[in-house]
Amino acid sequence: MLERVRGIICYSMYKMSNIKSKITHLIEDKMFETFMFINILGYALFKISYRPLGDIFQSFIVLGFLLFLFCNFKKAIKDKAFICLFLSILLTCLSWINSTFQIPHLAKDSPNIGILADLFFFIFIAYWLKGSIKKVRTLWLFYAIGVFLTALIHSNDILADIMNGIAGQRIDFNYVNANHLGALAGITFLISCYYTFTFKPIKSKIFITLFILIPSLFITIVTQGRQIWLAILITSILTPIVIFIFSKKINVKSLIIILSTLTISAYLAINTNNRLHNENYLIPIILSGDINDIPYSSMGIRIHFWSESIPWIKNNLFLGTGEDTRSFVIQESTNLPQEIKSKFTHLHSGHIELIVSYGLLGIVLFLYIYTLIMYSSTFYKKNNEVLIISTMFILFFVIINCFESFLFFKTGEYMINIIFGGIYTFYLTHNLSMKDNNE
Template structure:
């Protein structure tokens, strides 16, 4: 990097190192200690701004991606005026900042710079933070209660959020396992990946979140063909050994047998619980739909769509969901208990209309293109893990409003930031890491997440 606006190469390198330390701290402490993570977030943002000012490559510095942030902030300012006037008790600054934080993915992308090693570093730090927090605040009583059929949340926000953590950890562990099997990883690595996969699988089951189960089912339908292709293809000129195939089949059979024997009744009970509600909903008999788990969602979604139709372009404001529910035709118990609509896409459209949804959709489109760029440049297991994570989170958000909570912010910032970096720092951009077409992690001591 050349000198730019008085910033020396040595100083920019020191800023880059500082950003790396802060990014890892931000990612690792997201569930371990939120105050540390938030402190790292502020310092990381300042470091990012310093680095952006000193960037000499104008194509990267003035990428159109940054205009999305400007457009979104302008939209927020305009909607804020309406929201304050419409809801006199509105205190939307915090909620508005929450939506703006989705663009923190830019600072992560800026540090990752299209490097698979940096992306893996921050992804592993994030997942390690989850596992450490689980060990720290989880206990055997919760696990035992979950195995016995009780829905548990391990003292996180609620069971739905805990289930998403386990679901993402399961995707990461299985992606790592697939890489290790195809590249003949060490025994301890295979053992660790299998253990993490098994614990995450049990965690997904005992948190009993149907939306997460659906999301994982779709992901595995998409990921299984690719992993089978990787497993059976010729690797470094040698066909996959029968022993490797046996190990993989044995692992899959063990997972299926474990789930079938230990949790079949729990899963069947959870899936059947709302079957009658779904049948009533299919008949469009709204008066007969009870306010059960799915029934609450259906009733509130119907009402939300009516409110969206009233202000389709710019929405009602970031904090309007609470007041709109209070004004809705719901029993008082529902008004007192719920302050959101259990669907992130409805939440975003209610808050900022189709314009806001489009802006964030374009940002996500750039992230998806980043995943494709990573795959093209040879980081295929990393790209597969990112793609599966995106599909998983996108489906999970159909039945829960993760985007308006910390879970959504950190997912978009970290996973989305890693993906976005491969778009923002494409091969023609200086400092971009370019791998060979078949390159993966050469050192078996590392694993993709």
């Protein structure tokens, strides 16, 4: 009997080893890698422009990565971003448990582990990019096309939207709201500015300028997002400083890029001046410290929401009380008028929503991720290209999330996974190759 059991175990182990060998051969095949890269490009094109199709491409990417995990779980589990993925799931569970004690009448029946975990899909993308700068550039190009497709597909009348935008109206292209498409186009504009100046072939410069830079600039202008041009402006100023800190040098070409971007950003600021000046009267009221006197304008609503968040943060400082807290802050308020409570469901600040939902541990987790991505960008050794893009995106994303909740919308998830995936691939590929050499 014992011999039979041993025989069954040995046979099972042999079959498992044989299956792993076949799957390893499959995922290392160039044709399969090409297939996965095509799915990544499909995800970039359609995830937000036409989600049903984008979800199909995403499913294939997940399936391909699961095959990799089946054969290489011991290697993958040691990756820092992969560990953070598991920590994000643990954090959502802990925050949910805390909510069942702190706000039992509002707590959900179960935790939504995907709310943070979905932001780590960039790991799957990073693996299949295989540390190839050509694939990364192609992915970011398809991201830009995906943004334009979003405007085209979601708009009820694209020609009317374009003409109305030229006439000075604020246009949202029927996608969420104007701030969201403005954010998507804003980072496209920044990245295309960089490549316009750095690519040497004149044909590449002309292509990027005509088909990427100008359309993204147009969308950024007509969506009139104040936080978008503010983010572009600050990013333009801080990027050369950050690059110098990391690399101890900065070339003249980089300065030209930043100064040129800064000039265009100034134009964006002028373009949105009317919306900005409309709320100038709030400044002395805010400085007076009397929240009750602040009217419920666009900025005033945000300030009221952020003020209402303070007690929730104090009461659940470390763990928060789950992803729905951003709605509870508004709905449970005794200070906000009913018309505001019935109209809004989130706090219009990704950072504040992160801390009310997941506490200081949530903030620490994302600070570490941002740091890891910046560090990962240095693993592309040829030049500062990836480091500059990484710096631009993180600065831009952090700033726009001060005034809007992109972090908890599909818009922010899409931005993070595409840009972070293109950055993290160099670090991930390097680490996996080092592990292969050590075995």
